Amino acid sequence: MKSISLWDLPTRLFHWLLVLCVTGSLVSVNLGGTWMVWHERCGLAVIGLLSFRLAWGIVGSTHARFHEFVPGPAAISAYLKGEWRGLGHNPLGALSVFAMLGLLGFQAVTGLFATDAIAFNGPLYRAVSSSWNDTITSWHKLTEWFIYGLIGLHIASVLFYTLVKKDNLIAPMITGRKNVSAEVASERKGGGWIAVIVALVVAGIAIWLANGGILPPPPPPPPDLGW
Numbered sequence: 001m002k003s004i005s006l007w008d009l010p011t012r013l014f015h016w017l018l019v020l021c022v023t024g025s026l027v028s029v030n031l032g033g034t035w036m037v038w039h040e041r042c043g044l045a046v047i048g049l050l051s052f053r054l055a056w057g058i059v060g061s062t063h064a065r066f067h068e069f070v071p072g073p074a075a076i077s078a079y080l081k082g083e084w085r086g087l088g089h090n091p092l093g094a095l096s097v098f099a100m101l102g103l104l105g106f107q108a109v110t111g112l113f114a115t116d117a118i119a120f121n122g123p124l125y126r127a128v129s130s131s132w133n134d135t136i137t138s139w140h141k142l143t144e145w146f147i148y149g150l151i152g153l154h155i156a157s158v159l160f161y162t163l164v165k166k167d168n169l170i171a172p173m174i175t176g177r178k179n180v181s182a183e184v185a186s187e188r189k190g191g192g193w194i195a196v197i198v199a200l201v202v203a204g205i206a207i208w209l210a211n212g213g214i215l216p217p218p219p220p221p222p223p224d225l226g227w
Contacts, residue, residue, distance in 0.1 A: 002179065002180060002181075003177050003179050004180055005176055005177055005188055006063055006176060006177060006178045006180075006188065007063065007064070007176045008176065008188060010056055010060065010064075010191065010196055010199070011060065011063075011064045012173055014052060014053050017049055018049050018050075018104075021045045021046050022042075022147075022151075024038060024042040025039055025046065026148075028042060036116070040123070043108050043111045043112070044210055045207075046104060047108045047109070047112075048204070048210075050101060050104060050108065052203035053101065055202040055203070056191075059195040059198050059199060060190065060191040061188040061190045061191030061195075062190060063087055063089075068088060069088050069089040069094040069097075070094065071091035071092075071094045071095060076091045076095075079091040079092060096153075096154060096157065103143065103150055106139075107140065107144070108210075110136050110139050112124040113125060113127065113128055113137075114140045124210070126212075
C-alpha cells in the first residue's frame, strides 16, 4: 500500500461547502418567512459552487477531471464483476456524482424563477411570464423530494463503503490523501493557481448572471401624490 495525494484542496472545499449550502437551503426553505432570504443566498452559492466544479472538471487536477472518471459500459461491467482497478471515483460513484450535480443544478436554476406568490420571488422572476413562474415553481418544489432521496442514498453508500467494505471515503475528502495498492498508485497532477483563478471567474460570472446581472432594472414605484 502507498499513500498518495488523491483529492486536491479545491475539490475538497467544493464538496464541504456544497454540503453546507445545500443543508442551509433545505433548512431555510422549511423555516420559511424571513429565512427565505437565506434560502436565496444559499441557492446562489450552490450555483457558484456547481459552476466552479464544472470548470474544475476541465482545468482541475487529475482525479477531479471529468474525463478521468466518466464511466463507460465496460468500466461499469468490470466494477460489478470486481475487476475494476482505478483511483478517484469508481464507476458507480461517478454516476452518483453526475446525478447529484445535475439534480442540484436543476433545483438551483429553477429556484431563480420560482415564487411563493406572497413575499418571495427568485432573482430571475421577471425574466419569464407568470404562467412559467408557476410551472417552474412546481418543478422546484417537486425536485426537493428527489434531492432528499439522492442525499440519503449518497450517505448510505458512503457508510456502506466505509463500514462494510472497509474503503474509507470520508477521510480522503478531508485530508486529500488515501492509501492505495502500489500497482495503481499515481500522484495527481495539474490544477494550479491559474486553473483555480479560471474556475473562480467562471463561478463569479455564473452568480452575477443568476442574480439578474443582465436583466434591466425594475421600474420605479409610482410617485406618492399625497392623496
